[in-house]
Amino acid sequence: MVKYRLKITDIVDEVEGTRTYYMNMPEDFIWDEGSHAHIGLAGFDEGETPVKEWIRHMSIMTLPDENKIGFTTRKRANCSEFKEKLFQSEIGDEIVVFKPGSRMTLRREDRPVVLLSMGVGIATMRPLVLAYSKNSQGIPMMMNVNVDATGDFLYRKDLDHMVCDCYSNLWLDGRDKLHDFIEELNYGDKPIFYIVGSDPFLIDLIHRLRSKGVEQTDMLIDKKPEFISRFLMVSPKEFDVIL
Structure with a gap:
């Protein structure tokens, strides 16, 4: 399993309590529309066992031809430790992206x-x-x-x-x-x-x-x-x- 350790390049406040995080796209990281990936906070895998609370399965909201990986998330009251730490992140901080996959690729069957x-x-x-x-x-x-x-x-x-x-x-x-x-x-x-x-x-x-x-x-x-x-x-x- 390849883990991509990427720097946050931009953080966009979309609406209240909702942010989009962008990272540069590695050349060998490939995905389709509707794909997801595991997102890990820096340090989640530094111990003997991964800190599962610091990992989330999230949708990639960009396409490869945008030349960046993006994901959008919402923080609510009494949110998880993952969300708390993520919303404290700044541009330049590290995010670990791994295990991309897709169950939502477009089906082109001449149907709406x-x-x-x-x-x-x-x-x-x-x-x-x-x-x-x-x-x-x-x-x-x-x-x-x-x-x-x-x-x-x-x-x-x-x-x-x-x-x-x-x-x-x-x-x-x-x-x-x-x-x-x-x-x-x-x-x-x-x-x-x-x-x-x-x-x-x-x-x-x-x-x-x-x-x-x-x-x-x-x-x-x-x-x-x-x-x-x-x-x-x-x-x-x-x-x-x-x-």
């Missing part, structure tokens, strides 16, 4: 693509949108839907500049509005769904989309297969409790 994200989950969607804007082959239409109760939508200005006949954004400030969208969506063209958010958000959407006849294979989720299997086993009673 619908991106459904919650809050900072749109970080996974940003490179999908950029990749589509550069090459729309095999995807007749893309819609990006983001739900954020705060109303502070990440990347909104940049993504709204990309709106065209075959690409649109929908910014929603409540889950009920998302449910209305799912009810009213046209499923005749068999869209492919990419879903990113909290576990309750994923469970909610998986069950709602399945009720509309969407096959599980047409829902791409950045989770290991065993996690998705557990979501599918949730009973209606347990589902109500989780939500």
Whole structure:
């Protein structure tokens, strides 16, 4: 396993409590749109065993042709030790990046693509949108839907500049509005769904989309297969409790 020890080159305050961290891209570090990587704080691996609390699995919100690695994260009250230390980081500090992978690469099957994200989950969607804007082959239409109760939508200005006949954004400030969208969506063209958010958000959407006849294979989720299997086993009673 190759560990890339990279310096933070820029820190951008996106909206309140949310930052994007950028690092230079090593020449041999390769990833696709929708990829994730393990992000470790400096020193996490200096002892006999790694400090797991200093590692997170995070989406890469840039594409390789941007010549930088970026990830966006949000800090809330009573946040983790990882977030506390990360938000104390400054330009020039070291970040360790390793084990890139992807479960969210664009499928180009001549079917519409619908991106459904919650809050900072749109970080996974940003490179999908950029990749589509550069090459729309095999995807007749893309819609990006983001739900954020705060109303502070990440990347909104940049993504709204990309709106065209075959690409649109929908910014929603409540889950009920998302449910209305799912009810009213046209499923005749068999869209492919990419879903990113909290576990309750994923469970909610998986069950709602399945009720509309969407096959599980047409829902791409950045989770290991065993996690998705557990979501599918949730009973209606347990589902109500989780939500």
